[in-house]
Amino acid sequence: MSFLSLTNIKKSFGPVQVVHDFNMGIEKGEFVSFLGPSGCGKTTILRMIAGFETPSDGRITIDGKDQGSLKPNQRNIGMVFQAYALFPNMNVHDNVAFGLKVAGASRSEIDTRVKQMLGLIKLDHLADRFPYQMSGGQQQRVALARALAVKPQVLLLDEPLSALDAKIRVSLREEIRQIQQQLGITTVFVTHDQEEALSISDRIVVMNAGRADQIGTPFEIYNTPATRFVASFVGTLNIIEAKVADPATGAVMVGDQPVTLAEPIANLKGGDTISLALRPEAGSIAESASGDTSLVGEVEATNFLGSVIRTRLRVGNDLISFDMFNNPGVVPPSYGESVKLRFAAKDLLVIRE
Ligand code: ATP
Numbered sequence: 001m002s003f004l005s006l007t008n009i010k011k012s013f014g015p016v017q018v019v020h021d022f023n024m025g026i027e028k029g030e031f032v033s034f035l036g037p038s039g040c041g042k043t044t045i046l047r048m049i050a051g052f053e054t055p056s057d058g059r060i061t062i063d064g065k066d067q068g069s070l071k072p073n074q075r076n077i078g079m080v081f082q083a084y085a086l087f088p089n090m091n092v093h094d095n096v097a098f099g100l101k102v103a104g105a106s107r108s109e110i111d112t113r114v115k116q117m118l119g120l121i122k123l124d125h126l127a128d129r130f131p132y133q134m135s136g137g138q139q140q141r142v143a144l145a146r147a148l149a150v151k152p153q154v155l156l157l158d159e160p161l162s163a164l165d166a167k168i169r170v171s172l173r174e175e176i177r178q179i180q181q182q183l184g185i186t187t188v189f190v191t192h193d194q195e196e197a198l199s200i201s202d203r204i205v206v207m208n209a210g211r212a213d214q215i216g217t218p219f220e221i222y223n224t225p226a227t228r229f230v231a232s233f234v235g236t237l238n239i240i241e242a243k244v245a246d247p248a249t250g251a252v253m254v255g256d257q258p259v260t261l262a263e264p265i266a267n268l269k270g271g272d273t274i275s276l277a278l279r280p281e282a283g284s285i286a287e288s289a290s291g292d293t294s295l296v297g298e299v300e301a302t303n304f305l306g307s308v309i310r311t312r313l314r315v316g317n318d319l320i321s322f323d324m325f326n327n328p329g330v331v332p333p334s335y336g337e338s339v340k341l342r343f344a345a346k347d348l349l350v351i352r353e
Contacts, residue, residue, distance in 0.1 A: 001025070001061065001064060002024075002025025002026055002027055003025075003026060003027055003028040003030075003062065003063055003153075003186055004025070004026040004049070004060075004061075004062050004154055004186055004188070005024075005025050005026070005059075005060070005061045005062075006022055006023060006024045006025075006026075006045070006049070006058070006059075006060055007023055007058055007059045007060075007061075008021055008022075008023060008057060008058040008059065009021070009022040009023070009045070009048065009055050009057070009058035009059075009060070010022075010055060010056045010057040010058055011041070011044055011045075011048065011053065011055055011056050012056045017056075017210060018041045018044055018210050019041045019044055019045060019048075019055075019210045020210045020211050021058075021211075022045060022058070022211070022212060024205065024212070024215060026186060026188065027186070028184070028186055029184040029185070029186055030186055030187070030202045030203065031177065031180055031181075031187045031189065031200060031201050031202045031203075032187070032188050032189070032201060032202065032203050032204070032205065033188075033189045033190070033191055033196070033197040033200070033201040033203075033204045033205070034046065034188065034189070034190045034191070034204075034205045034207055035191055035192065035193075035194060035197040035204050035205065035206050035207065035233075035234070036192065036206060036207030036208060036233070037192060037233070038192060040207040040208055040209060040210065041207055041209075041210040042190045042192075042205075042207050043158060043159075043190055045207075046156050046158055046188060046190050048060060049067075049077070049154065049156060049188060050072055050075065050077055050079055050156055051067065051070060051071055051072035051074075051075050051077075052072055062075070062076070062077075062153055062154060063153060076150075076152050076153040076154070077152050077153065077154050077155075077156060078146075078147030078148055078150065078152035078154070078155045078156070079147055079155075079156045079157075079158065080140065080143045080144050080147050080155075080156070080157050080158065080160045081143070081158050081159075081160065082158055082159040082160060082162050082163055083163065085143060086131040086139055086142055086143055086146070087131075088130070088131050088132065089130075090130075091127065091128050091129060091130050092118070092123065092126050092127050092128070092129050092130075092131075092134075092142050093114055093118075093127040093128065095131070095142055095146050096114045096117050096118065096142065096145045096146045096149050097110045097113075097114050097149070098146060099146065099149055099150040100113055100114075100149055100150060103150060113149055114127070114149065117145040117146075117148060117149050118145060120145065120148070120179055120182075121141040121142070121144060121145045121175075121179070122141075123138060123141055123142065123145070126138065135168075136163060136164050136165075136168070137164055137165075137168040137171075137172050140160055140161070140164065140172060141172070141175070143160070144160070144176065144179070148179075148183065148185070152185070153186065154185070154186045154187070154188065155180070155185050155186070155187040155188070156187075156188050157176070157187065157188070157189040157190065158190050159190055159191055159192070160172075160176070160189075161173055161191075161193075161196065162191075162192075162193070169196070173196055173199065173200050174199075174200070176200070177199075177200040189201070194233060194234045194235065197218070198218040198221070198222060198234070198235075199218075201217075201218055202217065203215060203216060203217055204216065204217075204218055204221050206221060206229070206230045206233060206234065208227070208229045208230075208233075213226060213227045213229050213230050214226040214227065214230045221234055222234055222235055224349070225237075225277070225349070225351070226352070227351070227352060228275060228277075228351045228352070231277045231349070231351055235279065236279070236280055236321070237277050237278070237279060237280075238277065238278045238279070238280065238318070238319070238320045238321055239275055239276070239277055239351065240254055240275070240276040240277070240278060240315075240318045240320060240348075241273060241274075241275060241276075241317065241318060242254045242259070242273070242274050242275075242276055243271065243272070243273060243274070244265055244268050244269065244270055244271065244272045244273075244274050245258065245270060246270060247264060247265040247266075247268050247269060247270065248264050249264065250262065250263055250264050250265055250345075252265075252274060252276070254276075254295055254315060254316060254318065255315055255316020255317060255318070256316065257295055257296065257315070257316070259293055259295065259345075259348070260293070260345060261276075261345055261348055261350065262344075262345040262346040262348070265350065274350060275350070275351040276348050276349065276350060276351065277348070277349040277350075277351045278320065278343065278347060278348055278349070279347065280310060280321045280322050280323045281308075281322075281323050282322075282343050282344070282347035283320070283322035283341045283342065283343040283347075284322065284324070284341070284342055284343070285311075285322070285324075285333065285339045285340060285341055285342070286324075289342040290342065290344075291342035291343045291344050292344055292345050293342070293343055293344065293345045293348065294340050294341060294342045294343070295313075295315050295320065295340075295341050296315070296338060296339070296340050296341075297313030297314055297315035297320060297338070297339065297341060298313065298314050298336060298337070298338050298339075299311060299312070299313060299333045299334065299335055299336060299337045299338075299339060300312045300313065300314050300319065300335070301335070302332045302333070302335075304326075305323075306326065307325065307326055308323040308324060308325055308326060309323065309324045309326055309330065309332045310322070310323050311323075311324065311332060311333060313339065313341060315341075320341065322341055
């Protein structure tokens with residue numbers, strides 16, 4: 001059995017079911033992100049682990065122990081919320097010490113642990129500050145130290161970065177990951193930001209309307225999305241509508257251009273419509289580009305995005321974007337130009353609904 005185990009979890013609010021039969025085992029020391037759009041049920045799952053919500057059905061265990069009968073304060077869990085939930089009338093030291101005091105730790109135990117925690121978040125010098133005297137990022141680091149001070153079995157992070165500036169968000173997410181790995185603490189992180197989830201997780205759960213569409217490593221989620229929803233939610237993706245020509249050989253038509261997929265097409269027949277996905281970074285129009293497959297299209301737009309230039313091609317009824325790295329000397333194609341986009345057949349993914 002996994003360290004944190006969620007078995008057949010269902011949750012309804014009145015007549016509305018917001019979590020449908022969710023199952024997952026999370027290993028000790030793993031960092032798992034729940035990723036999905038607003039309302040998909042990710043926070044509800046986190047709140048059930050914390051004990052703030054009761055599952056309508058199913059079982060949650062931590063280290064083999066059923067959590068069902070335990071109130072939130074009886075569970076050995078640390079939590080950090082989106083809004084800075086520090087006690088405004090307590091300084092940093094007392095905020096971090098709070099849980100230890102409640103647990104009846106001695107003064108010297110508390111002081112040692114608080115020092116250790118402030119060292120971990122590199123805020124030793126701010127022990128006397130009050131929350132209103134600190135930046136949002138500093139407050140969230142204190143909130144993290146407070147959650148970790150009591151040595152929880154599981155750390156729950158509910159969009160802890162979403163109220164911060166973009167730059168701080170990136171540095172703090174790296175710091176959270178570093179601390180998590182240093183302590184080896186099992187962590188569940190909720191976010192609607194795909195870049196955030198991809199960058200720091202061991203595994204990601206992509207939630208769609210109360211269900212897990214896919215559970216996998218960032219590589220698996222990005223490279224082999226299981227559904228159209230995952231494909232479009234994670235990263236930028238071209239969806240190409242094609243017609244099956246010969247399922248046995250993987251031959252399809254994109255508009256009037258023939259393309260052969262890397263594998264035969266299961267469960268479809270000639271004339272059926274098929275959705276294919278191609279990442280913008282998978283194609284190239286360079287003379288030197290390799291790739292066993294190509295499509296010719298007309299340039300509709302080029303967008304300078306900094307490190308890459310994204311060009312949109314019209315291929316029949318489809319629009320296909322591809323990226324060129326912004327190297328010195330790179331020349332993007334002009335509007336209206338006809339170009340040949342080369343890519344590997346294996347990068348053309350068949351998307352199931
Ligand atoms: P967000 O990022 O906006 O918080 P989420 O994916 O975390 O979204 P949840 O907060 O888990 O979504 O909510 C899932 C669904 O359950 C939503 O439709 C929400 O309106 C509903 N919901 C959540 N809490 C309650 C509640 N206490 N009573 C009734 N409905 C609720």
